[in-house]
Amino acid sequence: MMDHVRDLASVRDATERLLNAAAELDNASASEPSRLPGWNRGHVLAHLARNADALVNVLEGRPMYVSGDARDADIERDAPRPLDVQLADVRESAARLQKTADVPADWSRTVELRNGVTDTAARVPFRRWVEVALHHVDLGIGYELEDLPAEFVTREIGFLAERFVGHEDVPSTDLATDDGQVWTTGGGAGGGPVAVRGPAADLLGWLCGRRDGAALRAEGGPLPTLPPL
Template sequence: MTTPAHDADLVRSATEELLSALMKLEGSAVPEPSQLPGWTRGHVLTHLARNADALLNVLAGRPMYASGEKREADIENGASRALGTLLDDVRVSSSRLATAFAELGEEDWNRTVTLRNGVTDRASSLPFRRWGEVELHHVDLGIGYTLEDLPGSFVDRQLAYMANRFSGHPGISTALELRAEDGRTWRTGAEQAAGEGPLVVAGTPVALVGWLTGRTSGSGLSARESLPALPPL
């Protein structure tokens, strides 16, 4: 059974692995394109740092971001900094968040917090959400860490998390059954119409996560018809 404290430890390990990999880069790699359209590696690293600050805001009962415009401006303004400055920013902001997680007790983890766009969740979800940010953006940096390198425990939980996130989502008009090669299934998307079966999307858990998180267009997956477009995250 997972606990938020255990997830916080996983965040710390994933962050250390990310920073260790970045230490091997040349400074000239920062302005190069990441695997996210329109973002350089500097954008990705700045976003990771500001996301840590945003989660601190959430824990303190403040808005996650002052505004969408301010969030985008902060990322844009920080993207062109030198590699060492970016690494320090990610390291220090991540450390502040780790300290905040370590100070939370059981009652704190059980309280409701407000995220972006009015979304609410338990505080206990925040370490896992941060773990997802670190793991997936490590992939997005395009520095040798791929979807296949994601920890199996993360892939399994992220798959269930994304299925839940997209269940009943107004941006998906198709009922979906996600089917892993080991036989596990998850229902998501639109409510199934009477007399119609869901669109079965089959593949490895990694391939499913890649598609659900927008990291692939569905490579490695099979379905009887074209895969539906998924809402942006």
Template sequence: MSVLPSLRAEIAAATDRLMATAADLGDADVTAPSALPGWSRGHVLTHLARNADGLVNLLRWARTGIETPQYPDPAARAAEIEEGAARRAAEHRADLELSAARLATAIDELPQPAWSAMVRALRPPPHPVWYVLVRRVRELELHHVDLRAGYTPDDWPEAFVLRELHDCLACWPYGRSTVGAIVLEEPAREWRQLGEGPVVRGTARDVLAWLTGRSAGERIRVVYEGPRAEGDRLPSPPPWLTMPAPANLPTAPPDTYPEESP
């Protein structure tokens, strides 16, 4: 048994939660600002729909062997989001529903051997196509919070929190950050020698929300250690998601991912 069935279930559940939130948004609501600078809620909803279609392209690439980019280029991606942002709430809901259905169909139709095919997002590194499912859950969970419509990091499923924190640390710019260490209090785990700076302590959920820019770190504690220890200011986290996937992922879908929890 591979990780694919559980990731499919996560996508379905996260989509249902997003659609429930979208159902309560009226026309004025979708034009209101989101948590992302310069984006309305309509921008976020449009991005989620176009992301689903972009991931369908990668699944088609894996199925046919014909290179099909997720997006033609960054400018085309931005133009599609801008073009769709001002639509009425009902149009956004229909687009979300139809694009999610297209993605679900593409996932269901991909033959088992093709799940090991390598594909590429707008940025390197290339990754096996099974990781597309991880990326979709990430988009749904983080951007649901960005809607500022009642869904918060406290609502994130634990499986998502632990997996996403694992991947954040797998992509960490070791030695080049202002965070010296991360110490999790729940579950207990720590990462040292991350960079020059203080120790950041908190639960996995609170640390992930801060690392991804979905909180200001109000529930995180800062500890300065060593002879030059001073102050209690939370440093800025390094840029999040500088790469779409960790390097050196297993090519075939693993039984579980990550193999070890944070």
């Protein structure tokens, strides 16, 4: 069961961690490439701010974004801003999301995200935690997948494993971390079952497209090629 209050506290902690780390940048380094293809660090920071506002829309029953093109245009518009403006925007947009989440509401209700995806309102804070935590890694400023909280890593692996269940391009796949945590995913494609084992950070990195899976061990077949998220 989702604990949205606890997740909101984790979002606040992750946001402060990111802001404190990004404050060590300067305008020049903020415009350098991030680890995401085609985006510099300014794009990542702009996306985080606009994502917070988009989740306010979700919680208040409005479309998450006006359109995909509008979302992309907003990020391109905001990416070149000076670092102090970027950080203030991330902080202020995060505060707006927190204020919205503090309003008494039915957290069991269904909300709509991008591209017609639906979820319970209670999972929105965790989704925001994912955005903040993984994009902190994407900034490429010394925070790695290995630095993520263990609870987050376990939950995000489970979330992504669930996302690929029955996917037509993913064979039946058993996932396990070196410390014995297990999940199953795929099953929509022929072949398998494939057993994939390795460190939790590498397993997460492979599932979310941040690592190529070279540190993982596959048994029963080759390491599956995962579709884009």
